[in-house]
Amino acid sequence: MNKSEEYRVVLFYxxxxxxxxxxxAKKENLVVKLIPVPRxxxxxxxxxxxxxxxxxxxxxxxxxxGKIEYENIYPI
Amino acid sequence: MxxxxxxxxxxxxxxxxxxxxxxxxxxxxxxxxxxxxxxSQEAGRLIYQTRENLAQLFKVNDPLRIxxxxxxxxxxxxxxxGILVPGDxxxxxxxxxxxxxxxxxxxxxxxxxxxxxPCSSRGExxxxxxxxxxxxxxxxxxxxxxxxxxxxxxxxxxIGEIARKHGILFLxxxxxxxxxxxxxxxxxxIDLLAFTGHKALxxxxxxxxxxxxxxxxxxxxxxxxxxxxxxxxEFEEQPDFLPDKYESGTLNAVGIAGLNEGVKFIxxxxxxxxxxxxxxxxxxxxxxxxxxxxxIVYGAEKREDRVAVVSFNIQKRLPSEIGLKLDEExxxxxxxGLHCSxxxxxxxxxxxxxxxxxxxxxxxxxEEIEQALEAVKKIAKEGRKLK
Numbered sequence: 001m002n003k004s005e006e007y008r009v010v011l012f013y014x015x016x017x018x019x020x021x022x023x024x025a026k027k028e029n030l031v032v033k034l035i036p037v038p039r040x041x042x043x044x045x046x047x048x049x050x051x052x053x054x055x056x057x058x059x060x061x062x063x064x065x066g067k068i069e070y071e072n073i074y075p076i
Numbered sequence: 077m078x079x080x081x082x083x084x085x086x087x088x089x090x091x092x093x094x095x096x097x098x099x100x101x102x103x104x105x106x107x108x109x110x111x112x113x114x115x116s117q118e119a120g121r122l123i124y125q126t127r128e129n130l131a132q133l134f135k136v137n138d139p140l141r142i143x144x145x146x147x148x149x150x151x152x153x154x155x156x157x158g159i160l161v162p163g164d165x166x167x168x169x170x171x172x173x174x175x176x177x178x179x180x181x182x183x184x185x186x187x188x189x190x191x192x193x194p195c196s197s198r199g200e201x202x203x204x205x206x207x208x209x210x211x212x213x214x215x216x217x218x219x220x221x222x223x224x225x226x227x228x229x230x231x232x233x234x235i236g237e238i239a240r241k242h243g244i245l246f247l248x249x250x251x252x253x254x255x256x257x258x259x260x261x262x263x264x265x266i267d268l269l270a271f272t273g274h275k276a277l278x279x280x281x282x283x284x285x286x287x288x289x290x291x292x293x294x295x296x297x298x299x300x301x302x303x304x305x306x307x308x309x310e311f312e313e314q315p316d317f318l319p320d321k322y323e324s325g326t327l328n329a330v331g332i333a334g335l336n337e338g339v340k341f342i343x344x345x346x347x348x349x350x351x352x353x354x355x356x357x358x359x360x361x362x363x364x365x366x367x368x369x370x371x372i373v374y375g376a377e378k379r380e381d382r383v384a385v386v387s388f389n390i391q392k393r394l395p396s397e398i399g400l401k402l403d404e405e406x407x408x409x410x411x412x413g414l415h416c417s418x419x420x421x422x423x424x425x426x427x428x429x430x431x432x433x434x435x436x437x438x439x440x441x442x443e444e445i446e447q448a449l450e451a452v453k454k455i456a457k458e459g460r461k462l463k
Contacts, residue, residue: 016140
């Protein structure tokens with residue numbers, strides 16, 4: 001991951017959904033990474049999917065196509 | 077040693093199953109879906125990959141509609157107890173395993189109406205006979221795909237068609253077919269597919285699962301267990317989304333690592349090829365048994381309509397005696413008795429004595445079948461009379 005880039009995270013309801021999203025994103029060669037959910041975004045202990053802000057539309061489309069329910073997308 | 081008890085648990089497994097389990101213990105080890113560190117993520121990915129591979133095998137659109145259980149008994153209990161409430165009706169066949177019959181008998185005591193449709197003594201099931209039994213309150217049809225006693229295949233596609241027409245859910249017990257007989261959630265019109273990992277899917281014991289088709293309303297299906305899921309941790313209520321709703325407690329990750337390799341092996345070999353090979357062996361076995369004058373072979377003869385499970389008896393001899401001799405004198409492992417399915421044995425007329433069951437796998441060789449036939453022939457000729 002490049003430090004100068006802007007990133008966002010997708011928060012999911014389940015870790016299985018996060019892993020499914022990661023799997024779909026990697027199949028499409030998107031730059032993503034599973035990270036712990038930042039404490040300021042949730043009190044949960046789960047993981048979220050980090051991606052480049054420039055890929056926001058592509059990621060949203062991917063989540064819709066994969067029928068993955070997600071809580072929200074946040075800039076970090 | 078010759079192992080012919082694959083309908084109970086398959087043995088041996090492809091070598092890669094063991095290797096994946098050892099690799100998990102040595103190099104991954106962590107809890108899937110619980111913590112965010114790399115080993116937990118690795119474990120989580122492995123579980124997801126297994127769902128993907130199972131989805132490919134059973135033609136499931138969304139891998140997250142596959143949930144893992146301890147075995148198929150747990151999966152069937154979840155489906156039956158989760159769907160049926162007092163006042164509901166359920167239809168099943170007279171060839172079911174106790175993993176279906178016992179939960180149904182329990183539900184019957186609680187006010188669920190259970191309709192059991194008889195099969196012929198050869199294990200044949202007429203799908204049309206269902207139509208007459210459907211009532212207003214019929215909510216579910218549950219059928220085993222392949223008999224664990226005589227290896228007959230039940231016409232799930234036609235049954236599924238009828239279920240769909242009447243707006244009834246269709247649950248299929250694939251204990252004897254998953255991995256060795258073609259299965260397709262969509263084409264076979266299955267709403268709930270229960271599978272076990274330790275038979276023809278070549279996984280270890282302690283693995284299995286349930287797959288929910290699109291017609292199953294998850295909001296209405298009650299879980300068997302409630303507990304930690306690694307998600308929604310701020311709430312003390314059970315999550316109501318898949319797969320977490322039905323996967324409380326840490327999964328058998330090391331077992332699922334093994335199951336994943338079993339499924340990958342099957343995908344590489346091809347279910348059709350596995351099925352064809354097992355049929356060839358089964359055909360030879362049945363022919364050989366029929367040439368033994370004292371032997372009685374049960375079930376359907378049609379080769380394409382069966383899995384590699386064969387039941388037989390030797391006239392005037394007890395299955396227990398035959399089983400003991402096969403094990404002690406010939407090193408042949410099989411299963412004798414009622415095979416957890418008194419209903420099936422009542423249907424084919426072998427209750428309460430049961431039968432001797434040979435069940436084969438993709439790893440059996442023709443020479444082993446020849447040796448087993450030779451052993452049965454010799455035991456039959458000994459002709460010891462039933463006291």
